[in-house]
Amino acid sequence: MPNPAKPRLALIAGPTASGKSALAIELAEEIGGTVINADASQVYRDLRVLSARPSPADEARVPHRLFGYVDGAETCSAARWAADAAAEVRRVHAAGGVPVLVGGTGLYLRTLLDGIAPVPEIDADVRAAVRALAVADAYAALSREDPAAAARLNARDTTRVARALEVVRSTGRPLAAWQAARAGGIGDTLDVHGLVLLPDRDMLTARCDARLARMFDEGGVEEVATLLARADVPGDAPVRRAIGVPEIAAMLSGMLSRDDALASAQSATRRYAKRQYTWFRNQLPEEWQCCTAPNLQLYFQKVG
Structure with a gap:
């Protein structure tokens, strides 16, 4: 009801x-x-x-x-x-x-x-550098810098891989930590x-x-x-x-x-x-x- x-x-x-x-x-x-x-x-x-x-x-x-x-x-x-x-x-x-x-x-x-998630504005230089990477290179970097995010994401998902990588590089915190808030x-x-x-x-x-x-x-x-x-x-x-x-x-x-x-x-x-x-x-x-x-x-x- x-x-x-x-x-x-x-x-x-x-x-x-x-x-x-x-x-x-x-x-x-x-x-x-x-x-x-x-x-x-x-x-x-x-x-x-x-x-x-x-x-x-x-x-x-x-x-x-x-x-x-x-x-x-x-x-x-x-x-x-x-x-x-x-x-x-x-x-x-x-x-x-x-x-x-x-x-x-x-x-x-x-x-x-x-x-x-209250993610701060991403640094423009960080965003440009991440978006210039091939998806395979971005995923490899994400695997090193935020392995939990890499494990969750499809390695070919260009948008989500780039987003997770730029967040951890720009803020120093993984995207999952921001999403928890x-x-x-x-x-x-x-x-x-x-x-x-x-x-x-x-x-x-x-x-x-x-x-x-x-x-x-x-x-x-x-x-x-x-x-x-x-x-x-x-x-x-x-x-x-x-x-x-x-x-x-x-x-x-x-x-x-x-x-x-x-x-x-x-x-x-x-x-x-x-x-x-x-x-x-x-x-x-x-x-x-x-x-x-x-x-x-x-x-x-x-x-x-």
Whole structure:
């Protein structure tokens, strides 16, 4: 039963292509909710197709917030998104509604609910030196300077390896120590009902592959061409690193054939879905419903 002492928050999460967005809309229709995006790629207005944002028809069914609200020339950090999401949650509650948070970016969800690590500003010279390293060299350095972080991270995860290395070099403390001092989360103030979709892995892989093929056929290539034509979006902008963008960019430059670009993007998506699957299976509160096929009526009753 809902906790009457705290305002409700419904949360539907899971790997890419798990069907969470459709379920979030269905739930919002059932309980008079507002869908709030928690996906790091779907914040960018430049990537409706490649980020699998809800269609205009879906967005017309129930209120949607924080989808496509950031220009590709900007960087949307977890801290920025969490502040924006907290404000949207408060607005929905003030209007008497129920926020329905949906997405697959675990860092976003943890930052909103648990707070953010108070890491000081990274020294610019340290950041530049770390970002100039090849990922293999950065991982080797991290293994020496913060072996616990290296053991947690995938050696090919360029962004997270660089972040952990620059933090320990700039602050003298490992990232895990800063994360233990998180502050600012809103999870304790809410009655959170979490539902995590973890479909059969083979089915998830097939969905990822089929969806990438549709993206290539239904506007993804043109979307990237438009993005690349923008002089104000730097080559290292987060939007340029979203899955599908580098692969299509290589295709448009003649470095890859269309078939090879699609295969590469499909492979990247499968790897991403696998990481998400592992994260959601191992990093969740025990009271959240985690399932292959959810009991929707039971979940709707709990939230409503």
